[in-house]
Amino acid sequence: MNTIPEELLTEISEIFTATLFQLGENPVSLRSLLELIVSFMAVLIVSRAFTNFLKESLLVKLGIDEGNREAIAVILRYLIVAFGVIIAIQGIGFNLASFAVVAGGLGVGIGFGIQDLTTNFVSGLTLLLDRPVKVGDFVELEGLMGIVKKISIRSTIITTNDDSSVIVPNSNMISSKIVNWSYENPLLCLRLSIDVADSSDPLLVTETLLNIAYAEAGVLYEPNPKVFFVEFGDDCFKFELLVWTNRPTDREVIKSSLNFAIEYHFRQQKIDFPFNERDLYLRNPEFLLSLFNKNETAIDTNSGSKNGRKMVVIAEKMKKRSPLSCLLREVEYFENLTDLELRQLIEVGYRQRLQPQEILFHENDPGDAFYMILSGSVEVFVEAIDKHLNNLGTGQFFGELSLMLGIPRTASVRALEETILFAINKEGFQKVLTERPDLYEHIIQQIVKHKEELSERQKELRKMELVDAAEDDENPVKWVRKRLKNLFAVGTEN
Known part of the structure; x- marks a missing residue:
């Protein structure tokens, strides 16, 4: 009774072990094919599980960034698959040497049919290894x-x-x-082109655009936003606003937000966008006038009133000035600057935001920046003895002598509330002095007006051994000139 099942099993075994075809010197049976398929599946499962663990757990703990994790995982996966396939083929008794001969013969013909696949394969390896x-x-x-x-x-x-x-x-x-946009430097620069009416004040436009940029949450304070006066257009001035963000995926959102803010603040500041005027030429104006003869007088009257209102608006705009430029003119060193010189100061400056109780600087810190309060308030105090000296509010400034003479801070400053400062650092001030030698001489004349304070500061610097012997001079004018020359590499000794 067991004869039939035994014969059936024998037949089935013979079917699975029977040679289907020869691959070089290796006979290929159904059993060897099934073993090979199972081995391949096992290799794929193991390689995927191992590389996923590597990418999502081990490499994360090692602090490797996402891009490197993915590259390492993909390369290792394909190496594991390649070695696994070789081991699986050898495990079922295939002679790879003879198989290579057959594969080489087939490869020539198959290669022409999979050129794109091969190109993509090589390109993929290049991307993973070279990592552009x-x-x-x-x-x-x-x-x-x-x-x-x-x-x-x-x-x-x-x-x-x-x-x-x-x-x-x-x-x-x-x-x-x-x-x-993420290669080496993860920051993205956004450029916005803005055209304004040619009756606009360029200084006011510059300051308004910078204020808008600094107020936008997605815009970085460093690098500083910049405004370029690109060219004179037809009945317009062309500006370009450059801002940087570390959120490249939000570039369209940030640009949209900036555009909304520009439209709103331009409206508040009475800065107009240019409008295109078109002249209409008619072949038969007499015929058209005969049709609208009754309205001719009204049209002329309305036209005149519009032109009159336009002239009044332009006159009002020409009288309007930039708020920050007005504040800077309150600083005696900058009071006689032209609009162009003030614009340069505004451009080299930057905004700094302080949270309540945040320290701006401590006493004895290097005096490397001048500050003006745009909004909020700060407290000036002596930190060593916790002594209150003064409170400064919107429109007030401090640190100008420390910046110009390189004098260490004599007191500490902290914010009493959320405060926004306009600041000019040493690099920006040096740029202005280099390009404006007349400003350099004007500042010297203004500084030496405060002879008593200047003498005290000079003594302090001598005590701290911060005065170079070559620059020290009893004459305050000569000393200031030498000091500025050493600090900012500008001017010539007289």
């Missing part, structure tokens, strides 16, 4: 912008700002020009 682009980078490719989510051997997946996943062949990533 890595996972997490914000890139722009042929009008496509987004974050690189995955780099495989064949393709790269980019997630756009609208959450669409775009699969890009690796060959395109290598051969096309890519703007990698």
Whole structure:
């Protein structure tokens, strides 16, 4: 009774072990194929599990960034798969030497059919090893912008700002020009072109744009936002606002927010955008006038009133001045500066935001910046004995002598509330002095008016051994000139 089942099992065994075809010197059976498939599946499962653990756990603990984690994981996965396949083939008794001969013969013919696949494969290895682009980078490719989510051997997946996943062949990533906004420097520069009416005050436009930029949450204080007067257009002035952000994925949101703010603040400051005027020429004006003869007088009257109102508005705008420029003119060293010189001061300056009780600087810190309070208030005090000296509010300034003469701070300053400061540091002040030698001489004349204070500061510097012997002089004018020359590398000794 057991004869039939035994014969059936024997037949089934013979079917599985029977040679289907020869691969070089190696016979291929159904059993060897099944063993090979199971081995391949096991290799894939093990490689995926191991690299996922590596990428999501071990490499994270080691502090490796996302892009490097992905590259390491992908390369190791394919190495594990490659070695696993070789071991699996040898494990079922295949002779790889003879198999290589057959594969070499087939490879010539197959290679022509999978050229694109091979190109993408090599390109994928280049991306993973050379890493011009890595996972997490914000890139722009042929009008496509987004974050690189995955780099495989064949393709790269980019997630756009609208959450669409775009699969890009690796060959395109290598051969096309890519703007990698995250390469080395993760900051993104945004450029906004703004045209204003030619009746606008360029100084007011510059300050308004800078105020808008500093007030935007997504804009960085460093690098400082910049405003360029690009050119004179037809009935307009062309400006460009440059800001930097570390949130490249929000670039459109930030630009939109800035545009809204520009429209609002320009309206508040009475800064007009240019409007295009068009002249209409008629072939038969007499015929048209005959049709509207009754309204001719009204049209002329209205036209005149509009032009009159326009002239009044322009006159009012010309009288309006930049608030910050007015504040800077309250500083005696800057009171006689022209609008161009004031604009340069505003451009080299920057905004600094302080939270309540935040210390701006301590006594004896280097005097490397001049500050003006745009909003809020600060307390000036002696920290060593916790003695209150003064409170300063909006429009007041401090630190000008410390900056100009390189004198250490004589007191500490902290914010009493949320405060925004306009600041000019040593580098910015040096740039202005270098380009404006007349300002250099004017400042010297203003400084030496305070002979008593100047003498006290000079004595303090001598005690602290901060006065170079070559610059020391009993004549305050000569000493200040030498001091400025040494600190800012400008001017000539008289």
